[in-house]
Amino acid sequence: xxxxxxPPSLSATIADAIRSxxxxxxxxxxxxxxxxxxxxxxxxxxxxxxxxxxKRLAAQxxxxxxxxxxxxxxxxxxxxxxxxxxxxxTSTLLLGMNAIGFQVACEARYAxxxxxxxxxxERRTDALLDAMRKEIEIQSAPGLTDEAFCASDVAFHxxxxxxxGNEVLSYHLAGSVEAMQPLMNMITFTARSRAxxxxxxxxxxxxxxxxxxxxxxxxxxxxxxxxxxxxQSVLKARATR
Amino acid sequence: xxxxxxPPSLSATIADAIRSxxxxxxxxxxxxxxxxxxxxxxxxxxxxxxxxxxKRLAAQxxxxxxxxxxxxxxxxxxxxxxxxxxxxxTSTLLLGMNAIGFQVACEARYAxxxxxxxxxxERRTDALLDAMRKEIEIQSAPGLTDEAFCASDVAFHxxxxxxxGNEVLSYHLAGSVEAMQPLMNMITFTARSRAxxxxxxxxxxxxxxxxxxxxxxxxxxxxxxxxxxxxQSVLKARATR
DNA sequence: GATTTTTCATTTGTCAGACATTTAATTGTC
DNA sequence: GACAATTAAATGTCTGACAAATGAAAAATC
Numbered sequence: 001x002x003x004x005x006x007p008p009s010l011s012a013t014i015a016d017a018i019r020s021x022x023x024x025x026x027x028x029x030x031x032x033x034x035x036x037x038x039x040x041x042x043x044x045x046x047x048x049x050x051x052x053x054x055k056r057l058a059a060q061x062x063x064x065x066x067x068x069x070x071x072x073x074x075x076x077x078x079x080x081x082x083x084x085x086x087x088x089x090t091s092t093l094l095l096g097m098n099a100i101g102f103q104v105a106c107e108a109r110y111a112x113x114x115x116x117x118x119x120x121x122e123r124r125t126d127a128l129l130d131a132m133r134k135e136i137e138i139q140s141a142p143g144l145t146d147e148a149f150c151a152s153d154v155a156f157h158x159x160x161x162x163x164x165g166n167e168v169l170s171y172h173l174a175g176s177v178e179a180m181q182p183l184m185n186m187i188t189f190t191a192r193s194r195a196x197x198x199x200x201x202x203x204x205x206x207x208x209x210x211x212x213x214x215x216x217x218x219x220x221x222x223x224x225x226x227x228x229x230x231x232q233s234v235l236k237a238r239a240t241r
Numbered sequence: 242x243x244x245x246x247x248p249p250s251l252s253a254t255i256a257d258a259i260r261s262x263x264x265x266x267x268x269x270x271x272x273x274x275x276x277x278x279x280x281x282x283x284x285x286x287x288x289x290x291x292x293x294x295x296k297r298l299a300a301q302x303x304x305x306x307x308x309x310x311x312x313x314x315x316x317x318x319x320x321x322x323x324x325x326x327x328x329x330x331t332s333t334l335l336l337g338m339n340a341i342g343f344q345v346a347c348e349a350r351y352a353x354x355x356x357x358x359x360x361x362x363e364r365r366t367d368a369l370l371d372a373m374r375k376e377i378e379i380q381s382a383p384g385l386t387d388e389a390f391c392a393s394d395v396a397f398h399x400x401x402x403x404x405x406g407n408e409v410l411s412y413h414l415a416g417s418v419e420a421m422q423p424l425m426n427m428i429t430f431t432a433r434s435r436a437x438x439x440x441x442x443x444x445x446x447x448x449x450x451x452x453x454x455x456x457x458x459x460x461x462x463x464x465x466x467x468x469x470x471x472x473q474s475v476l477k478a479r480a481t482r
Numbered sequence: 483g484a485t486t487t488t489t490c491a492t493t494t495g496t497c498a499g500a501c502a503t504t505t506a507a508t509t510g511t512c
Numbered sequence: 513g514a515c516a517a518t519t520a521a522a523t524g525t526c527t528g529a530c531a532a533a534t535g536a537a538a539a540a541t542c
Contacts, residue, residue: 006307006308006533009494009495009496010495010496011296011495011496012299015300022334023330023333023334023337025337029338035521035522035523036522036523037522045496045497046496046497046498047497047498048289048292048495048496048497048498049495049496049497051289051293051523051524052292052293052296052495052496053296055252055293055294055296055297055300056296056297056299056300057300058297059256059296059297059298059300059301060300060301060327060330060331062334065522065523065524066247066504066505066522066523067247067503067504067505067522067523067524068503068504068505068506068521068522068523069504069505069506069507069519069520069521069522070505070506070507070521070522071504071505071506071521071522071523072521072522072523073523077338077339078331078334078335078338078339079339080335080339083331083332083334083335086301086327086331087328087331087332087416089264089301090301090319090324090327090328090331091324091328091412091413092264093263093264093303093319093324094319094321094324094409094412095409096266097270097318097319098318098319098320098321100408100409104407104408104409105409107360107407107409107410108407108409108410108413109409111356111357111360111405111407111410112353112356112410112413114356115352115353115355115356116352119348119352164352166345166348166349166352167341167345168335168336168341168345168346168348168349168350168417169348169349169352169353171332171335172332172349172353172413172416172417175328175413176409176413247504250523250524250525251524251525252524252525276492276493276494277493277494278493286525286526287525287526287527288526288527289524289525289526289527290524290525290526292494292495293524293525306493306494306495307493307494307533307534308493308494308495308532308533308534309492309493309494309532309533309534309535310490310491310492310493310533310534310535310536311492311493311534311535311536312492312493312494312533312534312535313492313493313494314494
């Protein structure tokens with residue numbers, strides 16, 4: 001029988017130790033870690049092992065390294081962009097690898113997105129409304145590929161989320177919206193279905209302008225229902241193929 | 242002036258190449274990567290460099306490695322647990338490192354949590370309601386430390402989120418709820434404020450039992466307002482100290 | 483012939499030492 | 513004082529080696 005619980009390697013152990021130093025605040029943003037040689041001495045391992053540990057942390061954007069004299073590994077300031085990129089990667093993989101039902105993923109995504117409607121109606125800016133209108137223009141263009149349509153759809157919804165004027169909210173929602181893109185890309189959008197979606201997008205923008213949160217919410221509910229319908233028809237077509 | 246845009250290292254480049262192989266589906270879950278020696282030959286680098294690249298991917302749970310003959314690096318099946326753990330780490334760091342206003346973080350957290358009230362009211366199970374009651378018991382215990390109170394609070398809200406019966410939703414919300422814990426830990430809960438919170442928890446459970454989504458939502462709104470009040474008083478006390 | 487034991491090849495984990503490259507501070511020169 | 517050369521410290525990479533784990537095949541045993 002396979003054990004499958006292999007003892008953590010030295011590099012993993014060291015990485016965990018440094019990680020908790022950072023997470024628990026013993027190392028602060030901008031602090032410099034000891035040099036690789038010093039870390040190797042401290043932990044009684046070779047420099048190669050320390051380097052593997054540091055690469056693990058770098059992969060999580062916990063540290064950044066600089067070369068040269070007075071270079072080294074520094075506790076990284078995690079920007080919204082980096083955090084979002086990581087979250088999107090993780091969420092996308094989770095959806096892709098776990099055979100999540102399209103309906104379940106869709107339900108979650110729209111539930112989350114609807115959580116920002118009242119704030120968005122309250123705080124929407126003209127700049128963001130314009131951005132949304134621009135995306136609607138793109139979506140209306142004839143000859144647009146399905147993938148480009150999806151990409152613009154994501155951009156539209158990201159702008160909608162940004163209307164809530166809360167960076168933390170935008171960060172969380174970016175993960176759920178963008179992670180859906182691969183699933184959405186499986187759908188073929190007919191001219192008919194595109195028109196339907198664009199109509200809903202138009203009404204969302206209009207309702208936001210009027211600061212009518214209830215109507216925005218209703219439109220999103222319709223969009224969810226319609227998207228699930230589209231997804232199911234695709235799955236049905238697959239099954240009978 | 243510092244350049245700050247250092248060219249990506251070889252190990253980072255190789256990691257990116259393999260990562261896109263996985264993300265774009267050229268490597269599937271369970272597939273075995275070539276051995277480190279083979280990868281080194283393929284990319285024309287040393288084994289040490291390949292290993293650093295693989296450790297980066299392992300840190301993101303994209304691959305897992307097994308020792309021994311017929312061992313190697315395998316494309317990992319990303320479980321909900323692993324994904325959630327990563328998301329919580331990222332979110333916690335983001336909140337901790339970016340001097341997010343307590344109010345902004347709180348607003349985002351409750352907006353997201355309220356997105357699951359209608360599903361939760363519809364699908365709540367007796368088992369989860371019992372779990373929530375159990376946490377209320379814990380929270381009512383005299384002599385409980387603030388940290389233990391917070392931990393139980395997180396457990397309560399996780400159960401609430403799980404009531405929605407949507408794994409994807411639970412995954413996303415876990416990040417926003419758990420990442421708040423360090424911020425919540427800064428708050429000192431008086432007996433008075435604990436009683437207030439526990440009352441709201443009780444009414445949430447009662448409303449869920451009655452499948453009364455509107456009342457749950459109202460209680461969460463109150464909880465949000467009260468939490469923000471508590472947070473602000475802490476900040477004020479800090480400022481005048 | 484079936485079962486157990488041993489051997490063996492493969493692969494990751496770790497180490498030691500070396501050299502290349504980058505970078506900021508120092509020193510030297512005019 | 514300004515500019516150029518030197519130097520020291522640090523990461524990035526390579527090489528070669530050995531240890532440890534592990535499954536498969538071969539050998540020994542019954």
